[in-house]
Amino acid sequence: MEKILIIVGPTGVGKTSLSIQLAKRYKTEIISGDSMQVYREMNIGTAKVTKEEMQGIKHHMVDCYSYKDEFNVMIFQKEARKIVHELNVKHQLPIVCGGTGLYIKSLYYDYEFKEEAVDEKFAQFLKSRSDDECYRMLEIIDPKSCETIHPNNRKRVERALMRTHLGHKKSEDEEKQNHQPIYDAYVIGLSASRETVYERINQRVDLMMKDGLKEEVQSLIHEKSDWELQSLQGIGYKEWKDYFENKAELNTTIELIKKNSRNFAKRQYTWFNNQMQVHWYNIEEKDYLSKIFHDIDKWTEK
RNA sequence: GGGGGGAUAGCGAAGUGGCUAAACGCGGCUGACUGUAACUCAGUUCCUUAACGGUUCGGCAGUUCGAAUCUGCCUCCCCCCA
Numbered sequence: 001m002e003k004i005l006i007i008v009g010p011t012g013v014g015k016t017s018l019s020i021q022l023a024k025r026y027k028t029e030i031i032s033g034d035s036m037q038v039y040r041e042m043n044i045g046t047a048k049v050t051k052e053e054m055q056g057i058k059h060h061m062v063d064c065y066s067y068k069d070e071f072n073v074m075i076f077q078k079e080a081r082k083i084v085h086e087l088n089v090k091h092q093l094p095i096v097c098g099g100t101g102l103y104i105k106s107l108y109y110d111y112e113f114k115e116e117a118v119d120e121k122f123a124q125f126l127k128s129r130s131d132d133e134c135y136r137m138l139e140i141i142d143p144k145s146c147e148t149i150h151p152n153n154r155k156r157v158e159r160a161l162m163r164t165h166l167g168h169k170k171s172e173d174e175e176k177q178n179h180q181p182i183y184d185a186y187v188i189g190l191s192a193s194r195e196t197v198y199e200r201i202n203q204r205v206d207l208m209m210k211d212g213l214k215e216e217v218q219s220l221i222h223e224k225s226d227w228e229l230q231s232l233q234g235i236g237y238k239e240w241k242d243y244f245e246n247k248a249e250l251n252t253t254i255e256l257i258k259k260n261s262r263n264f265a266k267r268q269y270t271w272f273n274n275q276m277q278v279h280w281y282n283i284e285e286k287d288y289l290s291k292i293f294h295d296i297d298k299w300t301e302k
Numbered sequence: 303g304g305g306g307g308g309a310u311a312g313c314g315a316a317g318u319g320g321c322u323a324a325a326c327g328c329g330g331c332u333g334a335c336u337g338u339a340a341c342u343c344a345g346u347u348c349c350u351u352a353a354c355g356g357u358u359c360g361g362c363a364g365u366u367c368g369a370a371u372c373u374g375c376c377u378c379c380c381c382c383c384a
Contacts, residue, residue: 035341071338072337073337073339102341103339111336112336149335150343152342153343155342156343159337170336236340238340261340267340268340270333
C-alpha cells in the first residue's frame with residue numbers, strides 16, 4: 001500500500017504550519033484537503049497559505065480553480081489521488097493537510113464516484129416537489145438510503161433520488177465498497193481545548209478584517225447572482241450578503257463569521273472523531289511537536 | 303416628591319388560576335454525513351435518575367383543593383410629571 005501522512009483538525013489550530021514543518025523535514029510536497037482554498041481569487045477568508053509561509057514547499061490543490069468554476073469531491077479525489085501516486089513513485093511521502101472531512105475521507109477510503117451527466121429536467125422536477133413527496137419517492141426507489149438520510153434533509157434526499165435516476169443507486173454503490181482505507185496512512189489530528197480553539201478563531205477573524213476581508217469579498221461580487229456561487233457559500237464570504245445589501249451592521253457581520261467558524265470547528269471535530277481513525281495531539285502540550293515527529297518516524301520505519 | 307410599567311431557565315421573550323419544568327428565538331452541547339460538505343440535516347439544553355423523583359418563574363407572607371399566574375409588604379430596574 002502506498003503511504004500518506006494526513007493532517008486534520010478544526011480551523012485555526014495550526015495545521016498549515018505543521019504541514020510545512022513536516023514537508024521540510026521529509027523533503028516532500030503538500031496536498032491541500034480543503035474545499036475552499038482551491039479557489040484562486042479567495043485568499044483572506046479561506047486563510048490560505050501565503051507564498052512566504054510556504055517556504056518553497058510545493059502545494060497541490062490550492063489555487064487551481066476560479067471561484068466561478070464547479071468543484072466537488074469527485075474532482076478532488078481524482079486529482080489528489082493522482083498526486084499521491086506520483087509522489088509515492090518518487091519515494092516522497094505525500095502530506096495531505098486540510099479540514100474538509102468528506103474530501104479527506106474520500107481520498108483515504110475506498111469511495112468510488114461515477115462519471116455522471118447532469119439531468120437538468122429531473123433536477124427541475126425534484127425542485128417542484130415538496131419535502132414530503134421527495135422523501136416518499138426515495139422510500140420507494142431506494143429505501144435503504146433512507147436509513148442514513150433524514151426526511152428534512154432535502155439536499156441529501158434530492159441527491160439520492162438523482163443517483164438512482166442516473167442509474168447508480170446510493171445504497172447499492174455503497175454496499176459494493178469495503179469502507180476501508182486504501183492507503184497506509186498515519187492520521188494526525190491537531191486539537192486544543194474548546195476554549196482555545198474558539199479564542200484562536202475569534203482572533204483570526206479579526207486579523208482577516210485587518211488584512212482586507214471585506215474588500216476581498218467585494219471584489220468577487222459583480223452581480224447579485226454571484227452570491228449564489230458555491231464558492232461564496234464559504235464561511236467568511238456568505239455572511240457579507242446582508243451587509244452589502246444594507247441589511248446588517250458591520251459588527252453583526254463579523255460576529256456572525258466568528259460564530260459560524262466556531263460551529264464549523266465543532267462539526268469538524270465530530271467528523272474526524274467519528275468518521276476516521278485519528279491520532280490526536282493537543283497543541284497546548286509543550287512537547288506535542290516532538291511527539292508527532294517521534295510517532296511519524298516510528299510509523300515510516302515499519 | 304407624584305404617577306405609571308416591569309422583574310420568567312445562559313440570554314431575549316411568551317405564558318396572567320389546574321392541560322406548565324414552563325411556548326418560541328438566540329446561544330451552548332451532542333450527533334449524522336459517499337458529487338453543493340466552510341454544505342445540509344437531526345437531537346439536546348433547571349437538577350437528578352435506568353425509570354421514578356426533586357427544586358423553580360425577584361424576595362417574604364397570604365388566598366385557594368391547586369399559583370409563574372390572585373392579594374399584601376419588601377428589594378431592584380425602566381419611563382413620565384415635578
